[in-house]
Structure formats: structure tokens, C-alpha cells
Amino acid sequence: MWKLFNQITRHGLCTEKPGSLTRPSSATSLTPDTNHGSDPGLTQTPSEIPVLCAAPRDLAPHEAHQRLLKIVGRALTIRAVDAGSCNGCELEMHALSNPYYNLEGAGIRFVASPRHADLLLVTGPVARNMVQALLRAIEATPRPRYVVALGECACSGGLFGESYATHGALSEVTPVDLCIPGCPPEPGFILQCLLTFLERLPASRLPA
Amino acid sequence: MTSSAPPLQRTILQRLLQELCPDCQRLPGPFPVWHGPCPGAQWWPLAQRIHQAGGRLVALWPDAHATLLHVTYALEETLAWVWLELGKAQKIPDLSPLFPAANRLQRAAVDLADFSLAFDAPDQRPWLDHGCWLREQSAPPQPYAFVPVTGEGVHEIAVGPIHAGIIEPGHFRFSVVGEKVLRLEAHLGYTHKGAAARWRQRPALLGHELAARLCGDSTVAYSWAFCMALEAALDWRVAERTLWLRALLLERERVANHLGDLGALGNDAGFAVGLAHFSRLREDWLRLSKALFGHRLLMDSILPGGVRTDLDKTQCALLHAQCVALEPELLTLRDIYEGHAGLQDRFGTTGQVLPGLARQLGLTGLAGRASGMAADLRCHGNWAPYNALDVQAALREEGDVAARVAVRFDETLESLRLIRLILDHLPAPGPAVAAQQNLASTHAVRGLGRVEGWRGEIQVALQLENHRDSLTLRDIHLHDPSWQNWPVLEHAILGNIVPDFPLINKSFNLCYSGHDQ
Ligand code: SF4
Numbered sequence: 062m063w064k065l066f067n068q069i070t071r072h073g074l075c076t077e078k079p080g081s082l083t084r085p086s087s088a089t090s091l092t093p094d095t096n097h098g099s100d101p102g103l104t105q106t107p108s109e110i111p112v113l114c115a116a117p118r119d120l121a122p123h124e125a126h127q128r129l130l131k132i133v134g135r136a137l138t139i140r141a142v143d144a145g146s147c148n149g150c151e152l153e154m155h156a157l158s159n160p161y162y163n164l165e166g167a168g169i170r171f172v173a174s175p176r177h178a179d180l181l182l183v184t185g186p187v188a189r190n191m192v193q194a195l196l197r198a199i200e201a202t203p204r205p206r207y208v209v210a211l212g213e214c215a216c217s218g219g220l221f222g223e224s225y226a227t228h229g230a231l232s233e234v235t236p237v238d239l240c241i242p243g244c245p246p247e248p249g250f251i252l253q254c255l256l257t258f259l260e261r262l263p264a265s266r267l268p269a
Numbered sequence: 270m271t272s273s274a275p276p277l278q279r280t281i282l283q284r285l286l287q288e289l290c291p292d293c294q295r296l297p298g299p300f301p302v303w304h305g306p307c308p309g310a311q312w313w314p315l316a317q318r319i320h321q322a323g324g325r326l327v328a329l330w331p332d333a334h335a336t337l338l339h340v341t342y343a344l345e346e347t348l349a350w351v352w353l354e355l356g357k358a359q360k361i362p363d364l365s366p367l368f369p370a371a372n373r374l375q376r377a378a379v380d381l382a383d384f385s386l387a388f389d390a391p392d393q394r395p396w397l398d399h400g401c402w403l404r405e406q407s408a409p410p411q412p413y414a415f416v417p418v419t420g421e422g423v424h425e426i427a428v429g430p431i432h433a434g435i436i437e438p439g440h441f442r443f444s445v446v447g448e449k450v451l452r453l454e455a456h457l458g459y460t461h462k463g464a465a466a467r468w469r470q471r472p473a474l475l476g477h478e479l480a481a482r483l484c485g486d487s488t489v490a491y492s493w494a495f496c497m498a499l500e501a502a503l504d505w506r507v508a509e510r511t512l513w514l515r516a517l518l519l520e521r522e523r524v525a526n527h528l529g530d531l532g533a534l535g536n537d538a539g540f541a542v543g544l545a546h547f548s549r550l551r552e553d554w555l556r557l558s559k560a561l562f563g564h565r566l567l568m569d570s571i572l573p574g575g576v577r578t579d580l581d582k583t584q585c586a587l588l589h590a591q592c593v594a595l596e597p598e599l600l601t602l603r604d605i606y607e608g609h610a611g612l613q614d615r616f617g618t619t620g621q622v623l624p625g626l627a628r629q630l631g632l633t634g635l636a637g638r639a640s641g642m643a644a645d646l647r648c649h650g651n652w653a654p655y656n657a658l659d660v661q662a663a664l665r666e667e668g669d670v671a672a673r674v675a676v677r678f679d680e681t682l683e684s685l686r687l688i689r690l691i692l693d694h695l696p697a698p699g700p701a702v703a704a705q706q707n708l709a710s711t712h713a714v715r716g717l718g719r720v721e722g723w724r725g726e727i728q729v730a731l732q733l734e735n736h737r738d739s740l741t742l743r744d745i746h747l748h749d750p751s752w753q754n755w756p757v758l759e760h761a762i763l764g765n766i767v768p769d770f771p772l773i774n775k776s777f778n779l780c781y782s783g784h785d786q
Pocket residue numbers: 145146147148149150184185186211212213214215219243244245482485
């Protein structure tokens with residue numbers, strides 16, 4: 062058992078040197094498809110949604126924690142909503158919690174209820190069968206809340222696009238604050254996108 | 270002395286087909302697949318005879334134009350793929366008394382065929398169609414009619430479609446007394462994306478991209494099965510080295526998923542250290558995949574006729590070294606899992622499916638091998654390179670969470686052995702395979718691919734057509750083993766307590782997206 066605990070202390074916390082996170086190579090090509098007709102009722106059209114195409118720079122988890130504390134001054138809570146994904150994006154979200162990225166160490170936590178969440182990470186090409194549940198989850202999230210499209214499917218509809226069974230881009234059904242492209246986006250990239258997004262938020266939109 | 274070909278031994282399935290569906294023909298491919306029409310009067314007798322002979326139903330689906338109903342049965346390594354011509358106002362016999370998995374397959378078939386076919390079955394509830402699709406005929410949007418359980422003290426717990434953790438969506442309805450589960454009924458279909466329709470709009474030779482994105486954890490298995498079907502239909506010859514590299518990718522995918530699941534299973538039983546270690550091992554594994562194959566989950570690594578990346582000597586050495594490094598860690602963790610009283614207390618006898626029930630319900634794949642169902646495609650057929658690797662399939666009889674954990678450990682260790690074997694015997698790069706012809710064959714051709722993914726047998730059946738000089742898919746169907754195993758999960762939970770459901774569910778780890786499509 063001691064051997065195990067030793068290993069955890071070696072691998073578990075903030076052990077990665079800056080520069081060890083990998084950048085997604087294909088991110089730049091995965092911007093949202095702006096050809097989608099957007100709902101005139103939306104506050105933002107898809108083309109206005111910020112898309113972080115390249116990570117600003119590599120970041121170590123302890124540095125991420127410092128930055129997060131500076132921005133929000135407390136933990137950031139996330140509720141993941143799968144709106145028809147292939148599970149690839151979910152696997153990478155899971156990876157965020159492994160000892161390498163140590164998400165909770167950076168003060169970011171996945172929570173079980175949208176009522177406890179600041180931010181919704183939505184994946185998949187918005188299957189029509191999931192729309193009702195998705196909109197309810199968004200409604201249940203207290204303001205100020207952020208809706209983030211994770212993965213190419215949620216950003217633009219991806220390969221599945223719009224069909225009898227899917228809406229395509231998440232922005233077709235709800236206003237979106239941020240698109241994180243990639244199929245699936247890699248964990249380090251997700252983390253960097255979230256932090257950069259929070260950093261750029263005007264003070265009025267930060268969680269109280 | 271001249272050697273003569275050995276007399277062709279007919280399998281039981283072949284004899285049955287010859288008797289009942291005499292027009293069946295053998296399709297090309299590594300597994301014997303017999304394909305042809307089934308006369309309406311023989312639909313039920315064929316199913317019955319196959320059932321008697323110990324065969325199993327694999328998949329059932331309507332074609333894109335709702336004119337044919339296809340079904341595949343497997344008996345030993347042979348597969349029968351027969352179709353029934355759909356007439357007007359004809360009630361098709363219900364196969365679910367023989368094969369319980371047919372219930373949902375048939376209901377999904379009705380949904381997908383726009384209600385233009387009907388089964389003579391008691392359960393007529395829609396399955397994939399929740400009344401939200403944009404189609405002329407859709408099920409009316411009404412609450413799903415779960416089977417009610419009545420009695421003193423019985424109450425229902427409704428969970429989903431959005432679950433507490435980061436998992437795919439589906440609804441579970443528990444009927445419980447106190448903590449004890451009396452009945453569980455799942456309602457799936459939330460992630461239906463109309464994938465088959467999307468496939469038909471794209472060039473057939475780009476279909477592998479969609480196949481890679483049908484189920485993110487089985488992307489290699491689906492891509493290979495798709496390419497196997499396409500290559501069989503076009504009668505392409507694939508280089509030996511390509512097949513070996515594909516097997517390497519498939520085994521890497523198996524290991525990655527087992528590592529993830531073993532950690533999550535420890536965590537669900539309150540052993541967070543297990544999760545920390547296994548997720549660290551998984552991350553190392555994925556990072557090497559990214560470095561050598563360009564994608565952490567290996568998406569798009571298999572293309573029709575080939576693989577995306579070849580390996581040089583140094584890269585092979587890296588892969589080899591990773592297996593050597595992982596094995597002792599895995600053995601240590603297995604000792605810890607097996608020796609930990611708390612874990613064994615949670616794992617043992619939890620969510621038990623005994624071999625008798627498994628056989629009756631048609632449990633397949635990894636979960637099947639934990640319940641005494643010795644079926645692993647890698648041990649059968651003429652499937653290169655597995656026919657040269659002598660795969661030792663894992664097998665346990667207990668059918669509980671502990672057995673499914675043990676099968677995962679055994680399979681991971683076996684995969685580590687196979688990966689090293691593959692690396693040691695990787696055929697030298699041959700001359701480039703001659704330009705593949707056959708792109709312009711005039712009439713529609715069919716092909717079928719079968720691959721033992723980490724969850725179980727994945728099957729892709731497709732029909733090509735030459736549409737205005739470009740090759741398109743006239744029809745495609747992908748089958749996930751979760752179709753067979755979801756109903757069994759509902760049995761596995763019976764008599765267990767609600768808090769054990771996440772553990773039991775994880776031990777099966779069934780697929781939503783591959784099931785809903
Ligand atoms: S973006 Fe890619 S990984 Fe994510 S759900 Fe879509 S297909 Fe899957």
C-alpha cells in the first residue's frame with residue numbers, strides 16, 4: 062500500500078512541468094460552420110461566438126489554479142450534458158480528472174446537478190430526443206451561467222450536422238458563450254480554453 | 270502425390286440454410302457469411318431451428334427503403350444473413366420468445382422504417398422514436414409507458430436522461446421496496462443521430478469517418494468492421510501488414526478501455542486509489558497513441574484498404590516498452606484489488622447473471638465471458654492476424670461484478686501479450702497493393718464485417734451502389750453488442766440494492782451512442 066501512496070504523491074499532484082500539455086494539432090481547422098441559419102431570437106449568432114483556436118500557451122496545473130483563483134476567486138463548477146455525443150468528448154472530460162490534469166486541484170469541479178453549476182459543458186450534435194432535457198438543465202442552472210459547446214459536434218454539428226434526428230450546432234437551440242473545437246478536444250486544451258474564457262469575461266458576468 | 274482439397278465440411282447453419290433458404294450464397298470475407306432471401310413462410314421456422322441448434326440472434330434491421338427486413342444469426346463462427354421481403358399489411362412473426370433481444374430490435378425496426386412494417390408482438394411501444402423527430406410519421410410525443418409495479422411499499426425512482434456523472438444519456442426507472450430493486454426498466458434512444466441516413470448522403474469511401482464517430486470508445490472496432498465490410502463488398506485485397514497494424518490498434522483500444530473501467534469500478538466501490546492509478550496508466554497509454562498514431566482515441570486510424578500510419582523500428586520499440594512497463598503495474602494492482610476485503614465485499618455476488626440466464630437471454634461479449642459464454646471472434650474464423658496469434662479468451666463462470674473485473678484484468682494482460690506478439694512478427698512492408706479496381710461495378714453489392722471490439726461483437730452490414738459514377742451506400746447497418754446486453758443488465762440488478770446500481774452498470778459499461786445511432 063505504501064508503494065501505491067508513494068506513487069500517488071509522485072504522479073498525483075502538480076508534478077507536470079510547464080510545457081508538457083499537448084496542443085491539439087487540428088484545432089484551427091475546426092471552427093464552427095457559419096452557414097447555419099441562426100435563430101433570430103438568439104442573443105449571439107454562431108459567428109459571434111468566441112472560438113479558441115489555439116491555446117495561448119502551455120500551462121501547469123498549479124498555475125491554472127492560481128489563475129482561476131485570481132479570476133473567479135473560488136471554485137468553478139461544471140455540469141456536463143451529453144446531447145447526443147459519441148462518448149469521445151465524455152472520455153476526454155473524464156481524463157481531465159486524472160492525476161495529470163488534476164482538475165479539482167485547480168479548483169474546477171464537475172457537479173451532479175445543474176443547480177450547483179456555473180457552467181454547462183454540452184457535447185454532441187443536439188439529438189432532437191435530448192432537446193427537452195438539455196433546455197431544462199440550462200433553465201435549472203442559476204445565473205450568471207455559461208453555456209459552452211464542447212467538441213466539433215456541439216460547435217458546428219460536426220459530421221452528423223442537421224437532420225431529422227439532430228439540430229446540428231448547439232447554437233441552433235440556445236445561446237452559446239464559447240465553442241471549444243476538436244474531435245474530441247484534448248483535456249489540456251479544454252482546461253486552457255476554459256481558463257482563457259473566464260479571464261476574458263467582463264467583471265459583470267463573473268459568478269458573484 | 271497430388272493433394273486434393275479437403276471435402277468441404279458443412280456447418281450446421283449451412284445445412285439449415287440449404288434446407289430453408291436455398292438461395293443463400295457465401296459472401297467474401299474472413300468469416301463465413303451466408304446471405305440470401307428467406308421465404309416468408311420460413312421466417313419463423315428458421316429462427317426456431319437456429320435457436321434449437323444453439324445459435325444466437327445478432328442483429329435485425331429494416332433496409333433504408335423499408336422494403337426488406339434483414340436479420341443475422343450466428344452459430345459457432347458461421348453467420349447467416351437473410352432477408353425477408355416486406356409485403357403490405359403483413360404481420361411479421363415475433364422472434365422475441367426465442368431471442369429476447371429481438372424485442373427492442375423489432376421495435377427499433379418499426380421506428381426506423383417509419384411504421385411501414387408491423388410485428389405480431391405484444392410489446393408495440395416505440396423504442397428509438399420519442400416523438401421528436403422531424404418526419405411525416407412519428408410516434409406521438411407522449412410519456413413512455415413503463416411497466417408499473419404495484420404492491421405495498423413499492424415506489425419508483427426515475428433517473429435520467431441526464432445522469433449525475435459524466436456519462437451518456439438514458440433513462441432508468443427503478444421500482445423499489447426500501448432499498449431493494451424489484452424491477453428496472455431502461456428507456457434509451459436519446460442519442461439517436463440518424464447516422465444511417467447521414468451515411469447514405471456521403472461517398473462510401475469516406476464512410477469510415479462516420480464509423481469512427483459512432484461510439485467514441487470503440488472507434489477502432491467500428492472503423493475496422495466498416496472497412497472489412499466495404500473491402501469484402503468490393504473484393505479488395507488488403508496488405509498483410511495493414512491487418513496486423515489494425516489488430517495492434519484494436520488491442521490498444523481494448524487496453525485503454527479496460528484501464529478506464531478498472532479504475533472506475535474501484536472508485537464506484539469506494540477505492541479512489543484504484544481510479545487514480547488506472548487513470549494515470551490510461552493517460553500514459555493515450556499519450557503514446559497520440560504521439561504515434563496522431564489521435565488519443567485512435568479515431569480515423571483505419572481507412573478503407575489501409576491504415577493511416579505505419580510504424581518504424583523506434584516506434585515499435587516504444588510500444589513494446591510501454592507494454593513491458595504496464596504489465597508489472599497491472600499485476601500489482603490486480604493483487605491489491607483481489608486482496609482488498611472492502612472491494613471484494615462489494616464486487617462478489619453483486620449483479621450476478623448466472624450462465625443459465627446468460628444463455629437464455631443471449632448475453633454476449635465481455636459480460637458474456639464473465640458468465641460462462643465462451644464466445645470471442647478472435648478465436649474463430651480465418652480472421653488475420655488473429656488466426657496466427659492463438660488468442661486465449663478469458664472465461665469466468667460466476668457472472669458477478671467480480672467476474673467482470675477479473676475478465677477485464679485477464680483480457681488486458683492477454684492484449685499486452687498480443688501487442689508484443691504483433692510487434693515481434695509484424696510482416697515487412699510489402700509492395701504497394703495494386704491500384705484497387707472494382708470501384709465501378711454496376712450492380713449493388715453487399716458486404717459484412719465482424720470485429721470483436723472490447724465490449725463484444727460489432728457487426729457492420731452494408732450495400733453499395735454506383736450512383737452517377739460515384740460509389741455510395743445504398744444501405745448500412747451497424748450493430749452494437751449492447752443491444753443484447755442492455756436487457757440483461759435489467760436482470761442483473763434484480764434483488765440488489767439501489768446504491769449498487771452504478772457499480773453493476775459500470776461493470777457492464779454498455780454503449781448508448783452505438784446502440785441509439
Ligand atoms: S466532437 Fe467528435 S468526439 Fe465529440 S461527440 Fe462529436 S464525434 Fe464524438
